[in-house]
Amino acid sequence: MVDQEGTSPKPGARVDTSTCEYIGDMLARISDKWTLLVVRSLGRGPLRFSALRREVGEVSKKMLTSTLRELEENGFVTRTVIPTRPPQVEYALTDLGHDFLTPVQGIAEWVVKNSTRIDAARASYAGRV
Amino acid sequence: MVDQEGTSPKPGARVDTSTCEYIGDMLARISDKWTLLVVRSLGRGPLRFSALRREVGEVSKKMLTSTLRELEENGFVTRTVIPTRPPQVEYALTDLGHDFLTPVQGIAEWVVKNSTRIDAARASYAGRV
DNA sequence: CAGTATCCTTTCCGATACTG
DNA sequence: CAGTATCGGAAAGGATACTG
Numbered sequence: 001m002v003d004q005e006g007t008s009p010k011p012g013a014r015v016d017t018s019t020c021e022y023i024g025d026m027l028a029r030i031s032d033k034w035t036l037l038v039v040r041s042l043g044r045g046p047l048r049f050s051a052l053r054r055e056v057g058e059v060s061k062k063m064l065t066s067t068l069r070e071l072e073e074n075g076f077v078t079r080t081v082i083p084t085r086p087p088q089v090e091y092a093l094t095d096l097g098h099d100f101l102t103p104v105q106g107i108a109e110w111v112v113k114n115s116t117r118i119d120a121a122r123a124s125y126a127g128r129v
Numbered sequence: 130m131v132d133q134e135g136t137s138p139k140p141g142a143r144v145d146t147s148t149c150e151y152i153g154d155m156l157a158r159i160s161d162k163w164t165l166l167v168v169r170s171l172g173r174g175p176l177r178f179s180a181l182r183r184e185v186g187e188v189s190k191k192m193l194t195s196t197l198r199e200l201e202e203n204g205f206v207t208r209t210v211i212p213t214r215p216p217q218v219e220y221a222l223t224d225l226g227h228d229f230l231t232p233v234q235g236i237a238e239w240v241v242k243n244s245t246r247i248d249a250a251r252a253s254y255a256g257r258v
Numbered sequence: 259c260a261g262t263a264t265c266c267t268t269t270c271c272g273a274t275a276c277t278g
Numbered sequence: 279c280a281g282t283a284t285c286g287g288a289a290a291g292g293a294t295a296c297t298g
Binding site: 017019020021022023024026027028030031032033036037040057072073074075076094096099100102103104106107108109110111112114115117118120121122124125126 | 148149151152153155156157159160161162165166169186201202203204205223225228229231232233235236237238239240241243244246247249250251253254255
């Protein structure tokens with residue numbers, strides 16, 4: 001159980017600092033421009049480097065490479081080299097990566113479901129300023 | 130089940146480009162170093178500027194200010210000035226912000242629940258390299 | 259207290275050229 | 279095809295000093 005619910009704040013531990021740090025750390029790790037987009041793309045099935053690049057929507061090779069390396073490091077994707085004449089490299093989600101899709105979809109769905117409210121808030125703020 | 134399409138890709142729209150863009154856009158908006166941490170802190174109740182700063186864990190005033198401004202803009206938090214001798218400013222989640230807590234907690238809980246798997250993957254990768 | 263203004267360092271990230 | 283190497287501009291973000 002995560003608890004982190006503040007509704008019952010313990011005296012000493014404000015909410016369990018180390019857990020919060022771990023979460024913050026992991027959040028920081030996925031909070032970059034491409035990670036979630038890549039995970040979502042691979043969620044629809046394995047893809048080769050160039051196909052993935054097209055799918056994600058104009059990301060430089062450099063960034064896609066480093067994003068994929070990080071995902072590999074976290075155990076979210078596998079990298080499989082198929083030694084053909086021009087080499088092929090296929091990227092796919094691991095079980096862990098696939099599991100991760102669930103909470104990510106949770107955010108994505110929430111965003112879509114609440115887009116009206118968000119847009120309204122933004123419009124209101126813009127008008128207020 | 131989340132489905133997240135792909136299982137039935139429409140001919141023209143690969144997964145609905147504009148929706149994906151909207152999600153990516155919103156994801157980008159919250160994918161910064163402090164936003165999710167602040168939302169989580171405020172999820173436990175309203176806080177004043179300095180208290181929030183302590184809670185989040187050493188963030189510069191500049192960054193906390195800009196993070197809060199963005200959250201205000203998106204309609205996730207309110208800013209209430211209480212005109213006392215030294216002014217007090219209280220930040221609190223709106224209904225929208227509170228709702229947003231749900232998917233965010235989803236990620237946080239997933240991270241905590243799977244920390245063992247993640248750490249194992251990272252250790253394995255480190256050893257492999 | 260709750261910021262704003264300014265400066266300055268660090269990191270991000272795209273463009274380009276090259277390689278097995 | 280699937281990268282790596284290098285460069286440079288842009289943006290993020292911290293430190294400090296100052297203000298109502």
